[in-house]
Amino acid sequence: MSDSLEQSRSVGKHFIGGEFVAAESGATFEAVNPATEEILMQVARGDEKDIAYAVAAAKSAFDAGDWSRAAPSFRRKVLFKAADLIEARSAEIIRLQTLEMGGPLGPEFPGPHPVMARSAWNLRFFAEEQEQAGGHAFNRDDTLLTYTMSDAAGVFGLITPWNAPIMLSTWKMAPCLAYGNSAVHKPSEMSPLSISILCEIFAEAGMPQGVYNAVLGYGKEAGIPLVEHKEVIGVSFTGSPGTAKDIAGRAATSLKRTSFELGGKSASIIFADADLKKAVGAAAMSIFMNSGQICVAGSRILVQRSIYDDFLEQFEKVAAAWKPGDPMSRTTRLGPLVSKAQYDRVMGYLDLARTEGRVLFGGGRPSNLEKGYFVEPTAIVDVAQDARVCQEEIFGPVATIIPFDDVDQAIEIANDSTYGLAGYIWTESQTTAHYVSHRLQTGMIWINSGFDRDLRQPFGGMKMSGLGREGGGLSREFFTETRFASFPLVPRGAATAH
Numbered sequence: 001m002s003d004s005l006e007q008s009r010s011v012g013k014h015f016i017g018g019e020f021v022a023a024e025s026g027a028t029f030e031a032v033n034p035a036t037e038e039i040l041m042q043v044a045r046g047d048e049k050d051i052a053y054a055v056a057a058a059k060s061a062f063d064a065g066d067w068s069r070a071a072p073s074f075r076r077k078v079l080f081k082a083a084d085l086i087e088a089r090s091a092e093i094i095r096l097q098t099l100e101m102g103g104p105l106g107p108e109f110p111g112p113h114p115v116m117a118r119s120a121w122n123l124r125f126f127a128e129e130q131e132q133a134g135g136h137a138f139n140r141d142d143t144l145l146t147y148t149m150s151d152a153a154g155v156f157g158l159i160t161p162w163n164a165p166i167m168l169s170t171w172k173m174a175p176c177l178a179y180g181n182s183a184v185h186k187p188s189e190m191s192p193l194s195i196s197i198l199c200e201i202f203a204e205a206g207m208p209q210g211v212y213n214a215v216l217g218y219g220k221e222a223g224i225p226l227v228e229h230k231e232v233i234g235v236s237f238t239g240s241p242g243t244a245k246d247i248a249g250r251a252a253t254s255l256k257r258t259s260f261e262l263g264g265k266s267a268s269i270i271f272a273d274a275d276l277k278k279a280v281g282a283a284a285m286s287i288f289m290n291s292g293q294i295c296v297a298g299s300r301i302l303v304q305r306s307i308y309d310d311f312l313e314q315f316e317k318v319a320a321a322w323k324p325g326d327p328m329s330r331t332t333r334l335g336p337l338v339s340k341a342q343y344d345r346v347m348g349y350l351d352l353a354r355t356e357g358r359v360l361f362g363g364g365r366p367s368n369l370e371k372g373y374f375v376e377p378t379a380i381v382d383v384a385q386d387a388r389v390c391q392e393e394i395f396g397p398v399a400t401i402i403p404f405d406d407v408d409q410a411i412e413i414a415n416d417s418t419y420g421l422a423g424y425i426w427t428e429s430q431t432t433a434h435y436v437s438h439r440l441q442t443g444m445i446w447i448n449s450g451f452d453r454d455l456r457q458p459f460g461g462m463k464m465s466g467l468g469r470e471g472g473g474l475s476r477e478f479f480t481e482t483r484f485a486s487f488p489l490v491p492r493g494a495a496t497a498h
């Protein structure tokens with residue numbers, strides 16, 4: 001167990017009403033380092049009581065109005081300060097993330113780590129959006145003027161996963177808080193440490209106490225009471241479809257609004273006219289980055305038959321550079337999976353792959369690593385599109401590779417999925433790129449690229465990959481109460497109401 005973590009006043013504690021506190025029950029759970037299987041520390045294990053305190057703190061902060069009715073310029077100032085602090089403490093945050101969930105530190109960067117720069121951007125983007133966004137005024141004729149109002153709505157529940165803890169948390173916090181709401185955040189039990197730095201940052205940046213609260217713990221013990229709490233008016237959730245269904249059912253009983261960003265089985269579609277070197281590198285990055293634990297991972301690779309053999313040869317060579325190893329080392333690109341449960345799950349799929357298809361490379365535990373939840377980068381070939389390994393989200397560094405003959409067959413295979421999150425198209429033909437973009441049943445499409453973002457665009461998925469979109473004005477719609485006010489321009493009585 002790490003002494004410095006245990007002695008920290010903030011790490012592994014809830015953050016409620018501006019204070020770092022243990023669980024009311026005194027209960028804890030273990031945070032485990034997935035690279036070493038060692039226990040990092042005991043973490044506050046939240047339940048219904050902790051959620052009740054946090055929601056009460058959030059509600060009283062909302063009602064006080066120091067944030068919810070503050071000038072947009074004040075909220076902007078605080079969120080910009082928080083963004084600066086995220087960048088300043090980037091190395092510290094990334095280190096805690098690596099300890100808790102195994103994502104590699106990556107090389108030394110001259111400035112903040114790119115994932116922290118993106119987290120800071122989330123805050124700055126919505127801090128500006130809320131200041132600039134306006135409503136509509138309609139002057140129907142000379143008798144009536146109406147205008148829309150988008151005000152802070154109340155207390156939101158934010159429930160986030162472990163695969164990019166701070167980036168995905170700030171993606172929800174930023175609009176929630178920027179538009180003046182209060183939040184109770186339930187980070188994943190698998191990444192309960194790094195969030196404490198964000199809590200410190202919000203306090204230092206001058207956010208009024210109680211506006212943002214974090215309750216650590218399990219979904220069943222802390223997540224469910226948050227969803228069910230009567231003062232919580234909406235839930236923004238990123239995680240698995242099964243959990244989303246549970247949240248949707250509970251939220252329905254009190255008619256809460258929900259927004260769901262879920263899993264995927266996204267296809268990288270590589271046409272014969274693509275820049276093959278770039279496509280191979282990007283396809284590998286798309287499935288091996290973060291050990292494949294990314295919702296938009298390109299876990300199915302579809303390759304036009306005339307370049308199929310060439311692709312396999314090059315893909316195997318590129319994959320060799322994704323060697324599993326110590327995520328604390330600056331040269332490691334592939335860390336462990338997040339947990340024993342996730343490791344066992346992925347190993348189960350690798351066993352299945354041997355009966356459903358053929359393992360081209362990888363397919364097991366790296367022989368040089370005795371401890372930790374490591375899995376080799378793996379490619380599965382000679383597999384039918386309806387095989388479970390082609391249909392189910394594995395959430396590991398495992399790609400299935402399937403050949404196709406023409407553009408319509410590529411679209412048919414890509415769309416043959418219960419998921420619809422992302423699609424990657426590799427072709428030099430603009431006509432092919434746009435034809436495929438319009439026909440792919442996914443919320444997001446990247447052409448000859450991957451992961452580029454403009455935060456004004458809708459992020460989210462179709463089918464089992466999500467319900468609702470977040471980004472730009474769509475986040476504003478979700479996180480505000482949109483209403484109208486109407487007033488007559490001539491004395492009432494002379495005008496007729498319609």
Ligand code: ADP
Nearest residue numbers: 160161187188189218219223224239240243246
């Ligand atoms: P993953 O499989 O990616 O971990 P989950 O959907 O299990 O995704 O978890 C994502 C987040 O949802 C975590 O913070 C988890 O604690 C929380 N969670 C899990 N089950 C529930 C539930 N029934 N209600 C509310 N939150 C939950």
